[in-house]
Amino acid sequence: MEEAIVMIIIFGTIFGTVYLHYSTRHKERLALIEKGVDASIFVRSKKSATAPTWKIFVVNAALLSMGIGIGIFLAGLLHQVIGLDQEIAYPGSIFTTAGLGLFAGFKITSAILDKD
Numbered sequence: 001m002e003e004a005i006v007m008i009i010i011f012g013t014i015f016g017t018v019y020l021h022y023s024t025r026h027k028e029r030l031a032l033i034e035k036g037v038d039a040s041i042f043v044r045s046k047k048s049a050t051a052p053t054w055k056i057f058v059v060n061a062a063l064l065s066m067g068i069g070i071g072i073f074l075a076g077l078l079h080q081v082i083g084l085d086q087e088i089a090y091p092g093s094i095f096t097t098a099g100l101g102l103f104a105g106f107k108i109t110s111a112i113l114d115k116d
Contacts, residue, residue: 051112059112060105067101068094 029042071094078089 051109056109056112059108060102063101063105063108064098065101067098067104070101071095071097 032041072090074097075086075089075093078084078093079086
């Protein structure tokens, strides 16, 4: 019974978020049209095309995965060689290197977008 309640809450949250996004966007666009703003702001122009979203996602996911892997390896070294407690070594190094991977992904993404 508890599993069904959890699933209902999860799907309700997803539905509510999507509904709120689209209804707010619709209201915002109607308000802009009522004020007489040009409707071309709703259409993306071809000349301002950026890098495909999937490329940016793949770069960031790859760097995050590499950061987590390096963090696990580094934690193992810290635990075996230095004798640091596992409870400190693993979370600390995993979160630190994953953050560094995400930061590197941000910098690479910025470089990709600036190049275009």
